[in-house]
Amino acid sequence: MSYFEVTSDIIRVVGDESIEDEINACYILFDNEIAIIDSGTPKTPRKDILDCIEEYGRKAEDVAYILTSHEHYDHFGAHAWLKKKTKAKIVAHQKAVETLQNPKKLITDHYMLGKGDKFMLSFYGSPTDRLQACTVDQIVEEGDTISFGSTDLEVIWTGGHSAGHVFYYEPRSKAIFIGDEALMYPGDSYKYYIDFTGDATRRLKALKGLMNINWKILCPIHDEAYMQTDGREMLRMAIDGHNQWNQTIVDVLNEHGKEMSTGKLARETEERMGISWGSQMSRLIDHSTTYMHLLSLKKAGKVEGRGAYDKARWKLSAEALLEEFDSEFAI
Numbered sequence: 001m002s003y004f005e006v007t008s009d010i011i012r013v014v015g016d017e018s019i020e021d022e023i024n025a026c027y028i029l030f031d032n033e034i035a036i037i038d039s040g041t042p043k044t045p046r047k048d049i050l051d052c053i054e055e056y057g058r059k060a061e062d063v064a065y066i067l068t069s070h071e072h073y074d075h076f077g078a079h080a081w082l083k084k085k086t087k088a089k090i091v092a093h094q095k096a097v098e099t100l101q102n103p104k105k106l107i108t109d110h111y112m113l114g115k116g117d118k119f120m121l122s123f124y125g126s127p128t129d130r131l132q133a134c135t136v137d138q139i140v141e142e143g144d145t146i147s148f149g150s151t152d153l154e155v156i157w158t159g160g161h162s163a164g165h166v167f168y169y170e171p172r173s174k175a176i177f178i179g180d181e182a183l184m185y186p187g188d189s190y191k192y193y194i195d196f197t198g199d200a201t202r203r204l205k206a207l208k209g210l211m212n213i214n215w216k217i218l219c220p221i222h223d224e225a226y227m228q229t230d231g232r233e234m235l236r237m238a239i240d241g242h243n244q245w246n247q248t249i250v251d252v253l254n255e256h257g258k259e260m261s262t263g264k265l266a267r268e269t270e271e272r273m274g275i276s277w278g279s280q281m282s283r284l285i286d287h288s289t290t291y292m293h294l295l296s297l298k299k300a301g302k303v304e305g306r307g308a309y310d311k312a313r314w315k316l317s318a319e320a321l322l323e324e325f326d327s328e329f330a331i
């Protein structure tokens, strides 16, 4: 087991590396009661969470809350198991509730898998296979506070990476738990990932919003906690990466000069961005990030698209074409 003290009351428990070398982790917050933020996959860190609590001389019964940053399998994977061991309340944003209660929604709503993908996953095994449904005991929304002992956690709804994504802000130590909205795991393409329930505009808003929140410690799940200067640098890189994805889509469309399908556009954008999802995960990730960027570009009037997701055809709007023309010929 490995765990790291972020502060004397905040511990990050890191599980064994699992699929595609992804690092799965969670945070334990100690007060006279305990809260756990995220629970990793069904496999890891799982038991290490309770072992860590024991090593700190505390008991499973002290856990009052199991909080959810968002509704992905590597964040609520051990919720059901932990609840049985601790009797704690499971907390999630209203938009995450259905997926926690029915994890099959990951396949249908979040990853929108087609028949071929489902077949491949049934062959190789899906990371969602051992996922247990759990009942959410407390639904939170933007502005709510979760309190235990003398600790308060303020809920900030972000809804970028996935619809039910939230940040938890702890004002005493000024730590903010940011789930998967931003991370800078070296070479990891997931730092850009938005699923089919997410929203690229909201993700950018969340990242920019973080620049204005008075935090001292930035706590992502798959990456170690950052102190102020490094955290701000990481956020700047995340914002740049997000904008770069948007601009790459515009560049590809501009150079192509005619309508493109979502799949072709996504493949070309990902290639230029140097994205590699890994062989197994690419089945789950598919083209959702590009698609969600396209929807936000459409809202901003930069692209026009007809049809839904894989049937959609995209082109630059007249306004965006003019902008591209101007920037190419600007002196």
Ligand SMILES: [Zn+2]
Residues within 6 Å of the ligand: 070, 072, 161, 180
């Ligand atoms: Zn996620």
